Amino acid sequence: MTYRTPLLGLLAALPLALPAAAQELPQLRVAFSEDADVMDPTTGRAYVQRVALLNMCESLFDYNSKMQIVPRLALSYEWADAQTLVVKLRPNVSFNDGTPVDAAAVKYSIERHQTFTGSARRGDLGSLTAVEIVDPLTVRFKLKGPDVVFLSQLGVRAGVLVSPTASEAAGKDFGQRPVCAGPYRFLERVAQDRIVLEKVPNYWDGANYHFSRITFRPIADSTVRLANLRAGAIDINMSVPPTLADEVRKDPKLKLYTFDGIGYTGLTVNMGRNNTTPGPFGTDKRIRQAFDLAIDREAIVNVVFNGVHAANAYPVPATSPFFDATLPQPKRDVARAKALMAAAGVKLPFVVPLTVINNPEAVQVAEVMQSMVAEVGFELKLNTMEFVSTLNAADKGDYVGWTVGWTGRPDADGNLRDLLYTGAGTNYVGYKNPEFDTLLDQARSTADMAVRMATYRKIYTMLRDDLPIIYLYSPRWNFGMATKVEGFDPVADGMLRLGGVKFAR
């Protein structure tokens, strides 16, 4: 955008437009809500880091808008058996430093994810025992046991390949200048200000990418982020809060993409995390069931999120291939909830301390629940803290209930295993249910979707009865864009895939 007559006399005569780009292709400016962490696909953890990496560090596989896995640097795959995956690579592809993308590079990258100090990918690759080179363009992944979920891990950061040459040269500092295979390459990063990517010539899928440069800018304040979009200083705002969604919809120069995510927000219950002794809320499922019946999920999303998010009592969103639409969404039933409380024989009001992250939306959700459950005899005591403090309390098991979200994984296993499997690091519930563990293991042992869904149905039913996590809603993504941006195909993981995206002529 060219800024017209500046405010001050000093600046009156100055042309303030950015210098015209030398390249023929336009540049794209994208804003997200926070700065990325280290730009290394092995050690990076933040969502925004993955957004910035996605178009410069391709994975073996990726996801399409139906959340189906599709090959990228891989050409095809085949399960030799339930614990052996054979992947064929796309020929004639190079990393952005010229190093060929071959089986040796796959072995190097995957082993780097497994062994690098501070790797955040070790858990994703937990079931992998060996990567074998079959021929220069074929690799075989050997797993500890049957695990079809492993394939989905190769579609996220654990499947990203790094240039072995660049990685060896940079060592621990690879994240300061990452070199991967992708339609864009890393140009520069100024912490808290921008990450700039530049298009590479002759990439195998390069014709599908229509911008010469991509600039990602962290803009923390949502109002300011939107003001930047409205002023034309950015083209895409990747995080429009539900409260501002209407402003984007009403602006003729902007458009809003609202689409399902893959995560959830729920009330996590302490049932013995870190060997703590839970109170009645953690031990008596009737009290949790009464709580569950006392809340109205639809009302929560309507009041707090203007109906943008989706009320949901299950760990996967309605658009996930792992969602079971035949299972009922619970309705608020105060009479039944009161009966359950009476059966549990607890003294009313029954106090439930609830740990809440101190952001306005989380506090509002808790306050709405507070008034709803009061009718049944609960006294919800809100204990608001900053996120890291809630995390610390949850880790120690120093909480009763905690409203928190999970960003989600493409496979249902990723929304359950880390959170509820016995002994998992992020099982903040302290849930120990051998039957649940067995079912979860069964579900990953076959690629047959019908068999898997039958198992997940049992799991969901079990979780609805036991309520270790009282799932509240599935968050949706809100991307605001200038109307000139065309060709964006939303994918539930909330990434910004730029293939096919361009400016209208």
Added chain:
Amino acid sequence: MRGHLGVRFAQVIPTLLLVSIMVFCLQQLMPGDPALVLAGEERDPEVLEQIRRELKLDQPLVFQYFYWIGNVLQGDLGFSWRIRQPVTELVATKLPVTLQLASMAFIIAVFIGVPMGVLSAVKKNTFWDYLANGIGLAGLSTPNFWLGIMLILLVSVHLGWLPPSGYVPLTEDWRQSLATTIMPAFVLGNAISAVLMRHTRSAMLTALQQDYVRTARAKGLSEHLVVIKHALRNALVPVVTLGALELGTLLSGAVLTEQVFSIPGFGKMIVDAVFNRDYPVVQGVVLVTATVYVMLNLVADVLYVMINPRLRGA
């Protein structure tokens, strides 16, 4: 004077040492294990242990402090745990940004605050006095955050005159740099100008009643000369001290303004670092800010002596 300055300079070292101990200890009081934050969502216990070992979080606090301060004395402020960049490098990138913003804000504050203070004192109890006081009061009571957002909406979104956020270094394109920093500088300078205006007014009122001003007038000097050369020069002594302190405050107080305008300076860096428990960045930034603050006070002392000749013999 040399002795006085020597003593002030010698006080700098223990002050900074105390600051380093305080920032290190206060930070430990913050709830939340940095390893939990750094590990992201998948907090594998083995990874957590590895992180704690690598960052020496498993060592006693005294060891951690001496390890850090030992490196600081060798010019190494450590590296950011979150983005894995040397803190020295981050400080070197951010300090000029904040200094530019603070200097511009200070200049704006001086150019608005001091003349308004003088006008208000000279035209005491007139319309101009009330107007200046009104503007000063409004400046003091308007929150930076609100003013920033309002300016963005008005100047950038509706009028399209200036970019709403971002930063371009002076060395890269000075015009674009001014365009990106003039609004945040005005927001920052606005509140300071009100403080300066109030102090200048009060100092001028005192100065205008002094004998030397009456003498100057009796000598037949023009009112302009009396006000500017005799009254203002003397009134400026406390104003300069205040100005130096306010400039220091600007360096550390630009947090909200930098957040609103997405200026990648110290303020934005420290906010991100605190929320992410990026201790080396917090420690580094606080230490550098404290050093600059202490140095500014030293400069104020020198200026004080230069403006007030009576102190030269002290």
